[in-house]
Amino acid sequence: MKNNPLYYAKILLFGEYGIINDSQGLSVPYNYYQGAFKQEAELSETAERSNQSLWKFFNYLEELEASGDSLAHFDLEAFRKDLEANYYFDSSIPEGYGVGSSGALCAAIYDRYALNRIDPEADISKENIQQLKQILGQMESYFHGRSSGLDPLICYLKLPVLIQSKDELGTVHIPERQEGKGAIFLLNSGQPGETQPMVNIFMDKMKNEGFRKVMKEQFTKYNDACIAAFLKGDTKPLFNNLKKLSHLVFENFSPMIPHSMKELWQQGIETNAYYLKLCGSGGGGFVLGFTPDYDQAKTLLKGYETELIYRL
Template sequence: MNKNPLYYAKILLFGEYGIINDSQGLSIPYDFYRGAFKQSDALEGKSEKSNTSLKKYFQYLKELQESGEIIAPLDLISLEADIEAGFYFDSSIPEGYGVGSSGALCAAIYDKYAVNRIDPDTDIDKNSIVELKKILGQMESYFHGKSSGLDPLICYLKLPVLISSKEELGTVALPKPGQGKGAIFLLNSGQPGETQPMVNIFMEKMKNHGFRNVMKEEFTKYNDACIQAFLKGDTKPLFSNLKKLSHLVFEYFTPMIPSSVHELWKKGIETNAYYLKLCGSGGGGFVLGFTLDYEKAQTMLQGHQPELIHRF
């Protein structure tokens, strides 16, 4: 097991819904929120709730293992014994906010209980990353119905990952945080969201030829251009493509935009003071903001708790 048993939240900077459709994605760990296993003889409140959830999750993993369908065998005897001894997952990662609460738990369980664990410090190459994504996706499917495995992968590796396609992904270096006025931030919509209903809406929309074309021709182009510009630290093309992306999401992904930020989203595009985009599947939780003047954006977004992630 890792020497450091903390598992961080993750933020999908670019690629929400696009990665389902084979455009690029860029996901980063976010250590402001984190989770770790703890043990208590007197479980109560949050710790008792977590222990009860672990028991249910254990049953799911056990059924998977007994059916022979599990991709990576787990030491379920130790897991069960630990749960009975008062193990729980102590996490500050908010649930339903698009920052990887279930991903951190899956990463923690894999790290501690996988029989032939892929070591993030020594075994990482392109093949092992793809394999890890499959393993962790299967483990996380309990929480979302179907999981790409990306969230728990980021939580496990604790490194930024660039997704070029479903089978092609690897770790990547981010530009060093600058000292300028620009920033990436989180904005709290004030309500949790659920992944599965939002993904269902998207899949339903994908049956429409016009929407499929928008995803293929426009979304992918703007999204991938944003990633390339961000990784190069090139703010001009980043923000011109961000505006197009924010506008496109506002037009075609309205059900995924939490109602509490609807007007703020529109205001950002109209004033060019900041641009908002989805953080995860939407419907609630956090949305992501990008601005060239963080102080100005903070003033305009007062009362919505902008939370700084990265400075330009």
């Protein structure tokens, strides 16, 4: 049996909801939070809960295999033996915060138990990445009802991924971290969110022609412009488009913005000190912030928990 590598959280910098609608997306691994398989002779209460959750996931994989619908085959006997031997997934990735807690778990299970697994270090061709995304999406559907597979893919590859369309994605280099005053940061809403209800709200909104038009003509334009500017390290157009994107989300995605964040969201747009956007599906968890001056932003956000993730 292989050793127990670490699996990192992920952050979708750009593309929340847009990638469902064929906008671009950019997702990066975030190693501040991580998870790994561990074993204890006597399971603690937390480890016991994890072990029990893994048994449920094991049953899901077993049923998929029996139905003939599984996109990958797993060494289920090895998985069963590990669970009987008190293995659990020890993770610091907060659940319901939009940073890939279920993605890291799916990546870890695929890496450890998949037969004929695609090795990210040996071959990360576009075909393999697409195949991995489908397999991992089927696995993560256990948690969310439906999954694009993007979160576990990032957690598995441990590399930034640029999504250009539903069928075209690949690894990408992001600019070296700067030592400037600007920053990308996480802002804690103080409560977890649930993915499925938020996705359901979005799919309902997509039935409205006016909302579809906003997504197609405005969201995609600002979102894709942000990605292009960020990858070039060009901060002026980045912040110009971030302001438009933040305002558009504020006006059109109100149910997804945690209630505790709404005044702060508006304050950012009005002061230009920072701009907020959804981190994952929203409804709770973290919100993502971008600022040209992190010290100034922290002053305005005093009393709220911020976490620096990248210097601009």
